[in-house]
Amino acid sequence: MNEKINTFLNSGLLDKYLLGETTSVETEMVESYISKYPEVQNAYNTLQYNLEVVAKSNAVEAPKGILNNILDELDESPVIKLNTQIKYKKWYKFSIAASIAALLFAGTSYIFYSQNQKLSEENQVVVDEIFDLRGDIEKNNKMLDNVMRQLLKLNNPETEKYIITGNERAKNLKTVAYINPKEKTSMIDVVSLPELPEEQCYQIWADIQGKMVSLGILNEADRKLRNIPYMEDALALSITIEPKGGNSVASVKNSVAQISLQ
Missing domain, CATH: 2.60.40 (Immunoglobulin-like)
Known part of the structure; x- marks a missing residue:
């Protein structure tokens, strides 16, 4: 193996390329070496196999029920039926109209209040779900760090x-x-x-x-x-x-x- 290939293999670019962390220039360089040199191709295949071995040992299920819970909450909407029979009398029309307006105002206020309460509850649900997601992200980051450590062990020339x-x-x-x-x-x-x-x-x-x-x-x-x-x-x-x-x-x-x- 010539010095140029050996220097490339020891640079760590293959590991970065496999994990999607290379720049566009580095990606072009890695792919060029893989296509030109069989030694680099073999090293790349070995890295892929080792990553599959490590990934197999770390499985994580995505949080369940998050989307369904939010959709269930959003699908619920208050339905208010107003069945009022009014006996109209000419000499009472102004007072009745005023009463109806007051009732409508009170009903609308109650609806807005109920909707605000509902939105507050939904917001709290979303906040709780986001908090759970953050916890899962931290766990996933720790798991990814563990995967990287295991991958480094497998790729160690002394292993x-x-x-x-x-x-x-x-x-x-x-x-x-x-x-x-x-x-x-x-x-x-x-x-x-x-x-x-x-x-x-x-x-x-x-x-x-x-x-x-x-x-x-x-x-x-x-x-x-x-x-x-x-x-x-x-x-x-x-x-x-x-x-x-x-x-x-x-x-x-x-x-x-x-x-x-x-």
Whole structure:
């Protein structure tokens, strides 16, 4: 790889481009490098895959009922029916007209008052919804920050990727481990786990000089990229079938997957 391509890859422009944060000039430059150099194309494809892995582990549902609540409030409008029968008499027409005007004024005032009260309630609903939205935005920002941190870990040149597949006992088992010996961090992404009886579970272990150390239980219902304990000088990773809740000692005879880290 020549120095020009290496300098470009270390500039961080690919990360910015993938997240939509490049300027028009930077975008043109990145797309030019992707189209010209296979090394840049491969790096871009790897970044896309890593971002998909991170995004999969962070799912957030949008706030429910906000639009419906506001529309329901706005759809309600007061309907006032005025059924008044007036016996008209010529000599009373001025006094009756004055009475009707007074009643209309009072009725109109009441309608305006009711509408103002209704608008105040609707405004309060909107204010509450906006407050909830702001809270959700803060949560999303924190989640985005976490996604960025995980993406940086995955894109770190020191991070090694290990694909763990199942043996004959669990052909559809697939997990991916990301280990960075320099920063001493470990993460695992559960891709698929064959279904087990309710009284059993999958447990992942690190082989340290022949001793199996538990790194936790794997559960497909909780599929997401997550941290696992980093074990110095681990020789291999193994996945076994254990009783529900996990085991303190690995059932080697129930091993369904293993990969060497050396």
